[in-house]
Amino acid sequence: MMSSITARYWREIPQRYRGEASKSKKTGKTYFPPRLVEPKNGNRQFEPVKLDYEGNLITYTVIRVAPAGFEDQGAYALGIVELPGGARITAQIADCPLSDVKIGMKVRVVFRKIRDEGHEGIHCYGYKVVPA
Amino acid sequence: MRDVAVIGVGMNKWGELWEKSLRDIFVEAALLAMDDASVDHIDSLYVGSMTPGLFIGQEHLGSLLADYLGQCPIPAARVESACASGGLAVRMGWMDVALGVSDIVLVGGVEKMLDVDGGAATYALATAADQEWECYNGATFPGLYAMIANAYQAKHNIPFDKFRKQLAQVAVKNHANGLLNPNAQFQSKVTPEQVMTSTMVADPLRLLDCSPITDGAAAAILCPLEMARAKFKKHSPVVIAASGAATDTLSLAHREDIAYLKATEVAAQHAYKMANMKPADIDFAEVHDCFTIAEICVIEALGFFEVGKGGDATLEGATALDGAKPINSSGGLKSKGHPVGATGVAQVVEVAHQLRGEAGKRQLQKARIGLTQNMGGSGGSTVVHIFKAV
Amino acid sequence: MAQERVVGIVGYGSYIPRHRIKVEEIAKVWGMDPETIKRGLQLYEKSVPTPDQDVITMSVEAARRAVKRAGIDPKKIGAVYVGSESHPYAVKPTGTTVAEALGATPDIHTADMEFACKAGSEGMFVCYGLVKAGLIEYGLGIGADTSQGAPGDALEYSASAGAAAFLFGNGDVLATVDFTYSYMTDTPDFWRREHSFYPSHGGRFTGDPAYFKHILGCGRALLEMSRMKPSDFAHCVFHQPNGKFPMRVAKMLGFTEEQNKTGWLTPWLGNTYSGSSPMGLTAILDISKPGDKIFMVSYGSGAGSDGFIYTVTEHIKGKPELAPKTRPQLDENKFYIDYGTYAKFRGKILKAG
Numbered sequence: 001m002m003s004s005i006t007a008r009y010w011r012e013i014p015q016r017y018r019g020e021a022s023k024s025k026k027t028g029k030t031y032f033p034p035r036l037v038e039p040k041n042g043n044r045q046f047e048p049v050k051l052d053y054e055g056n057l058i059t060y061t062v063i064r065v066a067p068a069g070f071e072d073q074g075a076y077a078l079g080i081v082e083l084p085g086g087a088r089i090t091a092q093i094a095d096c097p098l099s100d101v102k103i104g105m106k107v108r109v110v111f112r113k114i115r116d117e118g119h120e121g122i123h124c125y126g127y128k129v130v131p132a
Numbered sequence: 133m134r135d136v137a138v139i140g141v142g143m144n145k146w147g148e149l150w151e152k153s154l155r156d157i158f159v160e161a162a163l164l165a166m167d168d169a170s171v172d173h174i175d176s177l178y179v180g181s182m183t184p185g186l187f188i189g190q191e192h193l194g195s196l197l198a199d200y201l202g203q204c205p206i207p208a209a210r211v212e213s214a215c216a217s218g219g220l221a222v223r224m225g226w227m228d229v230a231l232g233v234s235d236i237v238l239v240g241g242v243e244k245m246l247d248v249d250g251g252a253a254t255y256a257l258a259t260a261a262d263q264e265w266e267c268y269n270g271a272t273f274p275g276l277y278a279m280i281a282n283a284y285q286a287k288h289n290i291p292f293d294k295f296r297k298q299l300a301q302v303a304v305k306n307h308a309n310g311l312l313n314p315n316a317q318f319q320s321k322v323t324p325e326q327v328m329t330s331t332m333v334a335d336p337l338r339l340l341d342c343s344p345i346t347d348g349a350a351a352a353i354l355c356p357l358e359m360a361r362a363k364f365k366k367h368s369p370v371v372i373a374a375s376g377a378a379t380d381t382l383s384l385a386h387r388e389d390i391a392y393l394k395a396t397e398v399a400a401q402h403a404y405k406m407a408n409m410k411p412a413d414i415d416f417a418e419v420h421d422c423f424t425i426a427e428i429c430v431i432e433a434l435g436f437f438e439v440g441k442g443g444d445a446t447l448e449g450a451t452a453l454d455g456a457k458p459i460n461s462s463g464g465l466k467s468k469g470h471p472v473g474a475t476g477v478a479q480v481v482e483v484a485h486q487l488r489g490e491a492g493k494r495q496l497q498k499a500r501i502g503l504t505q506n507m508g509g510s511g512g513s514t515v516v517h518i519f520k521a522v
Numbered sequence: 523m524a525q526e527r528v529v530g531i532v533g534y535g536s537y538i539p540r541h542r543i544k545v546e547e548i549a550k551v552w553g554m555d556p557e558t559i560k561r562g563l564q565l566y567e568k569s570v571p572t573p574d575q576d577v578i579t580m581s582v583e584a585a586r587r588a589v590k591r592a593g594i595d596p597k598k599i600g601a602v603y604v605g606s607e608s609h610p611y612a613v614k615p616t617g618t619t620v621a622e623a624l625g626a627t628p629d630i631h632t633a634d635m636e637f638a639c640k641a642g643s644e645g646m647f648v649c650y651g652l653v654k655a656g657l658i659e660y661g662l663g664i665g666a667d668t669s670q671g672a673p674g675d676a677l678e679y680s681a682s683a684g685a686a687a688f689l690f691g692n693g694d695v696l697a698t699v700d701f702t703y704s705y706m707t708d709t710p711d712f713w714r715r716e717h718s719f720y721p722s723h724g725g726r727f728t729g730d731p732a733y734f735k736h737i738l739g740c741g742r743a744l745l746e747m748s749r750m751k752p753s754d755f756a757h758c759v760f761h762q763p764n765g766k767f768p769m770r771v772a773k774m775l776g777f778t779e780e781q782n783k784t785g786w787l788t789p790w791l792g793n794t795y796s797g798s799s800p801m802g803l804t805a806i807l808d809i810s811k812p813g814d815k816i817f818m819v820s821y822g823s824g825a826g827s828d829g830f831i832y833t834v835t836e837h838i839k840g841k842p843e844l845a846p847k848t849r850p851q852l853d854e855n856k857f858y859i860d861y862g863t864y865a866k867f868r869g870k871i872l873k874a875g
Contacts, residue, residue, distance in 0.1 A: 012264060017582075017623040033265060039381075059286070059390055061278035062335040063270060067258065068251050070270050072573050072866070078275055080385045088385040090266045094574060095540050095857075103286045111582040111623055112574040113610075114269060123610050125578065125619065126269065 005117050009124055016126035019051030019109065021087055030085030053109040054132055055083035062098050069115040077101045081109075081129055095130040106132035133230045135357035137369040138519065140169025141481040146348035146469040147317040154188055154244035155200045157349040161474075162201050162240055165351035170366055174353070175234035177201070177208035178224040180217030180241035181473035184210075186256035188247050197240070214260035215422060217241060218350070218476025219506025219515030223375045225354050226517075235359060240351035241474035253345050257472070260509040262383040274342055274423065276384050276510040278334035281425040284391040285336075288440035296336065298443030300327035302424035303340050303466055305452050310463025312494035317346050317469030327424075341424040346469030350478035357522075370487045373409070373501070374518040376402030382512045393426075396433035396505060399516040403503075404435075407518045411435035414518070415498045416457065416486060418479035420507035421464040427451075430505055431459055434516075453494060461486060461494050476506030476515060487521040529654045530695030530832065532594070533841070535587025536804040537580045537666075537685045538791065538851040541570040543864045545679055551861045552674050559679055564765020568682035568792025569852075570859060573867055577606045577666045578616050580685035582623040585662055587845035588687040589624060591696075592660070599626040599689070600658025603648055605641025605796040607714070607721075608668045609634055620664070631658070635796075638712055639761055640822020641665060642686065642796035647828050649690040650699050660691040667795035672720035673870060680764055682792025686800035696841050697807065697816070697832040701748045705740035706826030713824065723823075732825050733767055734774070740827035741775045741819045748831050752776035756814035756834075759785030759802035761821035763793050777817070784809060785818075790852055796822075803832075805848040807841075810834045 014020040015033050022034035026043035032051055037044055060079030063070070070076070077093035079101070093101055094112060107129035114126040142164025149157055158179070166172065177198050185191045194208030211221040218241030225239035245253050258267050261276060285295045304324055310316035327340040360369045378398035381387055387394065404410060411434060419434070421427035428442040436457050437445045445451060451459035462468050462482035465475055483502035485491045491499075504517045544567045549556035560566055571580070581604050589596050602624075604616040617632030635641040635648075642665015649661030666685035671677025690699075711732035714721040724732070737760055745751065752758070758777045760768040765788050772782040785802025794801050799820040806816055814834040821827045865871050 008264070013622055016268075017619075018625050059279040059283035061275050061282060061337075062332075063272055063275050064332045064334060065254075065272070065274070067254055067267070067270070067272050072869075073270070076270060078270055078279070080279060080390065090262075090269055090271055090383065090385045092270050092574075094572065097857075103282065111579050111586075113576055113579055114574070122614075123576070123578070124268070125623075128269075128574065 005124070006122060009122065017111065019053065019127065021049050021051050022046035023049040023085065030087040032087040032089060051087055051109065052084040055081045055107060057093070057103060057105045057107055058082050059103060060093060060101050079129070081107055089127065092128040094128045108132040134232060136226050136229045136354050136372045137357040137360035138352050138372065138480065138484050139355055139360050139364040139367065139369065140165045140171065140353035141351070141484045142168055143315055143348070143350040143478055143481050145315045146346050146471060148246050149347040150246070152347070154184060154190065154242055155196060157244065157347060158197050158240060158242040159200050161349035162238055162351040165238065165353050169353040169364060171236055171353055174203055174206060174236050174238045176206055176228055177203065177238045177240070178211050178221040179208070180211045180219070180221035180476055181243055182212060182214055182217050183256050183259060184244070186259065188244050213513045213515070214508030215420070215472045216476055216506045216508035216513045216515050217473040218478070219504065219517070220377065220476070222352065222477060222480055222517060223377055223515055226372050226375050229354050229356055235355055237354045238351055239354060239477060240349060241477035242349035243471035243473040244347050245345045245471060246347050265383055272334065274334040274337050277423040277425055278337045279384060280390060280429065280510065281336055284425065284429065287391040290443065295443060296328055297324060298428060298447055299336070299341055299424040300324040301446045302421060302427045303327045305446065306421060306460050306464040306466040309453060309461050309494055310467025312492065313463045313468060316463040316467050317344060318467045337423055337425065343422045343465035343470035346471040348469055348471035348474045350474045350481050352477060352480045352484070367488050369522055370484045371520050371522050372517060373520045374403040374407035376400060376406065376516040377514065378402065379513050380511055382509060384510045392439070393429045393433040393507070393511040393514070395511055395514040396430055396507060399514040400434045400505070403516040403518050409501070409518065413501055414503045415501050416461060416496050417459055417503040417505065418462060418482050419459055419464070419505040420475070421460055421466050422470060422507070426507065427459065427464065430507070434503070434505060453496065458496050461491065461496055476504065479504035479506060480517070483519045487519060527654055527656070527692045528695060528698055529650060529690065529692045530698040531688050532660065532691040532695050533588040533592025533689035534804050534807055535584045535591060535687045535845050536801055536848040536851065537583040537587070538848070539569050539571045539575055539580070539683050540855055541572060541857045541859050541867070542567045543570050543859055543861070547861050548679055562766070563679065564789050565679050565792065566789050568680060569684055570864055570867055571668045571683040575683065576610045576668055577604065577608050577685070578610055578619045580683065581616065581620045581664045581666045581687065584666065584685040584687035585620055585624055585664060588662065588689045591841045591844045592689045592691070594660060596624045596626045597629070599624065599630060599660045599662055601631045601649055601652055601661040602626065602664070603633055603635055603645030603662070604664045604666060605635035605637065605645040606666050607636055607638055607641065607795055609636070637826065638823035639763070639795045639798055640820045640826055640828060642800045643820035643828040646688050646690070646800065647702060647704065650702065653690045653692055660689055663688050663690065665796035665800040667797055669793065669795045670720055670868060675720070677721070677723070680788070680793040682794050684791060684794035684797045684801055686797045686804050688800065694837045695835060696838040697834045699830060700833055701744060701831040703740060703744045703747060703829045704826060705736055705743060709825035711823045711825055728823065732823060733763065733821055734771060736825050736827040737761065737771045737819050737821050738774060740829040744819070744829040744831060750831070754815055755781060755817045756810065757784050757806045758782050758817040759799050759806060760819050761799045762786065762788035762802065765789040787852060801848065807838065808847040808849065810838060812836045812838060
């Protein structure tokens with residue numbers, strides 16, 4: 001059976017598995033996912049870099065009503081993490097009691113299964129963060 | 133550019149409209165607007181609808197709705213900017229008339245959301261967020277606004293209990309207004325305690341902090357102001373004093389300040405400049421309260437209240453019907469309902485009724501200049517219009 | 523004659539999920555006496571993977587730690603072999619995802635191993651052979667499992683989750699591989715048929731004709747070919763389906779409890795199947811000194827054993843500190859869960875659709 005997510009999933013593997021990002025040659029800021037044009041200054045010169053995997057939680061929530069594909073993980077914490085170089089990622093906060101999640105906490109990026117594409121589709125992997 | 137007037141508006145009661153299809157509810161609202169304007173022909177049609185493809189499996193709405201409105205072969209288009217689709221349709225219609233391409237334009241909005249189950253509706257709405265870098269990792273719409281809420285509370289260092297009451301007051305006020313609006317989905321009063329003990333959806337947002345899933349449509353008829361004065365004398369004209377639109381990053385994570393709705397500020401500043409007005413000149417506004425936190429952030433970004441003080445202003449009653457700056461006299465998205473593509477047009481319906489003095493029990497004392505603010509996604513797009521009674 | 527290559531382990535890493543369930547919690551549900559199980563099988567608690575962890579994710583984490591300890595460019599890894607009986611897919615390799623996450627593709631060979639609890643050591647054996655043959659510069663052998671015992675079965679007290687990864691290479695190895703020996707027969711003591719969710723086993727048949735026969739057969743041959751005696755070794759480690767068997771087999775081969783205790787993790791970890799004896803080896807490397815000799819024999823039902831003799835080198839110094847050590851992962855930062863949460867995590871709750 002053809003799965004609709006397969007090509008879309010596969011295309012983002014360098015980012016989802018390895019945190020491949022782009023660093024502006026003009027401002028030195030790191031962009032994740034990589035971009036072709038830098039916002040505000042029009043710069044198109046970037047160099048490939050890998051995300052530094054330790055950062056700070058800048059906001060979060062606890063998803064109590066989980067969307068399709070995430071039901072078995074609910075309730076789960078979701079946050080925005082700022083990594084060195086200025087890149088920010090939206091990721092689940094795993095291995096942390098929900099009441100311990102706090103803005104400003106140090107977190108580390110880990111490799112986890114994000115969801116399954118139904119009962120017969122692919123397993124989808126990527127990044128989550130855990131307390132550092 | 134020609135000055136553009138709103139000469140007719142229409143909407144039906146919103147809610148769970150099980151017996152009606154998308155085309156039914158749109159045509160009903162459109163006919164109400166045409167009757168209100170006393171026109172039986174339009175030159176072009178713009179309809180805001182976020183994702184009829186996901187909600188009812190139907191695209192190509194321009195043609196479908198022009199047909200069922202009996203207006204083929206006029207040009208017609210669906211306009212999409214997530215939950216700001218309706219507001220953007222108004223802007224497209226305004227441009228069409230202002231540029232002299234069309235004279236009489238119908239701008240409408242419609243969403244038929246209840247033909248799919250809750251999970252499918254949640255998925256459809258989440259397509260307004262970044263699918264690859266937000267939703268893939270488990271983000272939901274309430275979740276994104278909840279992250280805005282937590283960032284806002286931390287940034288402004290508001291004690292949680294107080295912040296929680298500020299959020300609740302947005303819902304309490306909008307439900308109180310909705311009680312006076314016969315077209316609102318919810319005709320029910322809620323208390324702060326009910327809001328603060330309702331089911332947690334995404335901390336700190338609870339069920340009563342969220343706008344509902346709604347079927348509904350709204351429409352407005354635009355024409356050049358001169359034509360309105362000459363030919364359509366039924367109502368005193370409502371003129372579109374300004375239109376502003378702006379975008380921001382689709383991903384919440386990429387915003388410079390997660391606790392601030394920059395696109396709303398930019399769209400509003402464009403509009404104020406075009407209208408040659410200041411925030412203080414605005415008598416009242418219909419804003420995009422898809423979640424309680426959104427209203428607080430929006431009234432700050434519009435320049436009505438100091439940044440970080442929107443919640444205090446709400447608690448003090450400044451945004452109530454009898455306050456200094458009434459916000460969402462219609463009941464807002466919270467109480468009137470939020471059929472996403474229709475919301476931005478329904479805001480125009482409310483403003484026109486207020487400016488014409490036809491808002492019934494919720495009629496505002498001072499209603500000469502009204503503003504609408506319609507927002508897409510977690511703030512990735514915003515459309516602002518300013519209307520004036522002339 | 524080609525120059526003799528000094529081949530061995532250049533990096534190693536382990537990964538243990540943080541959640542645990544105690545024997546008491548499982549016994550309570552089935553009306554069993556936990557003291558009997560704790561005493562009889564020497565099992566106290568076991569690791570449990572959260573729903574977002576599987577053989578692929580644990581292998582990636584363990585492998586990243588092995589690469590970090592080795593300090594090599596992952597592009598130089600020429601092979602990744604993941605041994606498991608709980609590969610996430612029936613058809614689609616685990617190894618390619620692991621290699622991709624490490625940044626080791628596309629100049630690489632991967633294959634998934636399956637041989638009950640022996641699949642991890644066979645990946646190690648193949649990597650060792652390929653490096654020794656000069657076909658690859660570095661090879662990564664991983665043993666990982668998120669095994670399931672049927673609810674109420676004795677295996678439910680032991681089947682746990684974890685991964686151990688070993689990077690083989692030549693040159694600055696932190697432990698040389700001195701001898702290897704494997705011993706296999708067709709012995710149906712434990713199996714899982716296609717489409718079956720839980721494995722079946724032969725009860726007491728898994729003991730003498732299976733576990734003990736193969737480990738003793740392999741271990742005795744290894745001692746003979748190496749002309750070494752148990753007292754020559756600082757440490758030994760054996761497959762650990764429960765706490766009792768490895769202690770007994772060590773004694774039967776002539777090793778002491780002291781030699782066996784560092785790698786004896788099962789009482790607190792459970793049986794990580796393909797990761798079992800490899801995980802024990804990581805705990806040994808964490809504390810070993812240059813010159814230490816290590817005796818390792820795995821066991822996989824069906825049945826067979828792979829045996830290795832290692833000598834720790836000077837290059838071990840400073841390596842354990844470069845990544846999380848195994849025993850602290852086992853002893854610290856644990857989350858204890860109840861049986862309901864365990865059932866949810868392990869997909870044991872029957873739902874609609």
